Amino acid sequence: MTALDHEPMPRSPAKRRGLHQWLMRRIADPGFQSWASRFPLTKRASRKDGERLFDLVSGFAYSQTLLACVELGLFEALEQEPATPEQLAHKLGLAPDRMRLLCQAAAGLDLIQRRGESYRLSRLGAASLGVPGLLDMIRHHAVFYRDLADPVALLRGETQPELAEFWPYVRGESATEIPGQQASTYSDLMAQTQGLVAEETLRTVSLSKVTKLMDVGGGTGAFLRAVRAHYPSLDLALFDLPPVIEVARAHVADHRIEPLGGSFHEALPTGADAISLVRVLYDHSDDTIAELLAKVFKALPSGGRLIISEPMSGGDAPTRAGDVYFALYTMAMTTGKARSADEICGMLAAQGFENMKKHSAPRPFLTSCITAIRP
Ligand SMILES: CC(C)=CCC/C(C)=C/CC/C(C)=C/C=C/C(C)=C/C=C/C=C(C)/C=C/C=C(C)/C=C/C=C(C)/C=C/CC(C)(C)O
Numbered sequence: 047m048t049a050l051d052h053e054p055m056p057r058s059p060a061k062r063r064g065l066h067q068w069l070m071r072r073i074a075d076p077g078f079q080s081w082a083s084r085f086p087l088t089k090r091a092s093r094k095d096g097e098r099l100f101d102l103v104s105g106f107a108y109s110q111t112l113l114a115c116v117e118l119g120l121f122e123a124l125e126q127e128p129a130t131p132e133q134l135a136h137k138l139g140l141a142p143d144r145m146r147l148l149c150q151a152a153a154g155l156d157l158i159q160r161r162g163e164s165y166r167l168s169r170l171g172a173a174s175l176g177v178p179g180l181l182d183m184i185r186h187h188a189v190f191y192r193d194l195a196d197p198v199a200l201l202r203g204e205t206q207p208e209l210a211e212f213w214p215y216v217r218g219e220s221a222t223e224i225p226g227q228q229a230s231t232y233s234d235l236m237a238q239t240q241g242l243v244a245e246e247t248l249r250t251v252s253l254s255k256v257t258k259l260m261d262v263g264g265g266t267g268a269f270l271r272a273v274r275a276h277y278p279s280l281d282l283a284l285f286d287l288p289p290v291i292e293v294a295r296a297h298v299a300d301h302r303i304e305p306l307g308g309s310f311h312e313a314l315p316t317g318a319d320a321i322s323l324v325r326v327l328y329d330h331s332d333d334t335i336a337e338l339l340a341k342v343f344k345a346l347p348s349g350g351r352l353i354i355s356e357p358m359s360g361g362d363a364p365t366r367a368g369d370v371y372f373a374l375y376t377m378a379m380t381t382g383k384a385r386s387a388d389e390i391c392g393m394l395a396a397q398g399f400e401n402m403k404k405h406s407a408p409r410p411f412l413t414s415c416i417t418a419i420r421p
């Protein structure tokens with residue numbers, strides 16, 4: 047007698063839709079679990095599922111271990127040379143036993159490696175040092191995690207998330223007034239993380255037939271600087287809120303990029319045969335997006351091209367990056383929303399765009415791209 051014998055397996059085809067539910071009820075049964083973890087044909091799956099569940103349960107401890115490594119500068123220290131916990135403790139200002147604990151934890155996550163009594167950098171730890179803006183992103187997660195402290199209250203809209211304060215432009219969608227220092231700080235973090243997004247976008251979408259590209263919500267121009275490196279003769283214009291454009295001027299002056307201050311709540315400048323929206327839609331509500339896409343449609347000539355690049359929901363195939371991280375992140379920002387490629391294409395069609403193309407995304411945790419044409 048096995049745990050499978052508790053209830054008869056449905057045989058009739060009419061009941062086959064219930065088979066999944068029946069099986070899930072068995073898996074939720076402790077007796078079945080115990081049997082499955084011993085039975086040769088099921089014990090591997092049982093162990094694997096146990097590990098996967100444990101990883102989800104422990105995720106916050108993993109993230110905070112990474113944050114401690116980043117805050118203390120552990121990877122930078124080990125980039126110089128391998129070291130013992132005692133040497134690291136002295137250098138980074140932690141008690142030796144706590145440094146040993148952190149080193150073991152980081153090694154457990156494969157961020158560093160243990161060799162005898164010393165630790166050295168691993169591939170993952172080394173890679174984290176080379177991803178532009180990643181260490182600052184990890185540091186700023188302290189804000190996000192405070193917002194996630196009570197996820198049910200956050201989902202019910204009963205909290206006042208700090209992330210909405212962190213990115214000032216999302217507080218009031220028509221706000222054009224951002225204090226200069228704030229505009230510079232948030233644009234810095236945004237610009238630092240733009241490198242890989244730009245690389246991925248330009249790998250995915252060709253601009254070879256474009257004459258003039260206007261990047262709407264382009265921040266301090268990091269995307270257009272990457273475009274300039276790939277397309278030396280393209281005309282480029284950067285459109286963003288006036289305080290952001292003031293900060294951007296110094297960054298775009300040497301790259302033949304025309305800075306244009308304004309709000310997309312008003313009309314967009316015309317003259318570009320391509321418009322890009324990189325990491326813009328997911329900051330805003332459906333109504334704002336409908337309004338923005340209508341403005342983009344108007345600003346483009348017939349045959350003009352729209353390029354959308356941002357992390358997206360997986361839609362009917364939900365993903366960790368799109369449907370967990372970016373969905374919760376944009377929800378905590380209070381105005382935003384991670385949308386699937388199909389949802390975005392639907393919104394484009396509603397404004398009259400045609401030839402929507404969902405480009406395959408090699409690294410969807412960085413970005414996915416959609417292009418569309420104004421007929
Ligand atoms: C040496 C030996 C033995 C072998 C060598 C083998 C080899 C060549 C291995 C490859 C090593 C290598 C080159 C690794 C490279 C790894 C890379 C490039 C990793 C990149 C990781 C990128 C990450 C983790 C990006 C994270 C991005 C995040 C979290 C972005 C968050 C963005 C947010 C929150 C944006 C918010 C904007 C808002 C406010 C919503 O509008």
Ligand SMILES: C[S@@+](CC[C@H](N)C(=O)[O-])C[C@H]1O[C@@H](n2cnc3c(N)ncnc32)[C@H](O)[C@@H]1O
Pocket residue numbers: 215219220236237239240243262263264265266268269285286287290308309310311323324325326329
């Ligand atoms: C998430 S950031 C993306 C910046 C840049 N495209 C990138 O990927 O790094 C969104 C940008 O949209 C800009 N933005 C927000 N509301 C705007 C508006 N009403 N008009 C023009 N730009 C706006 C913000 O100032 C910010 O630079």
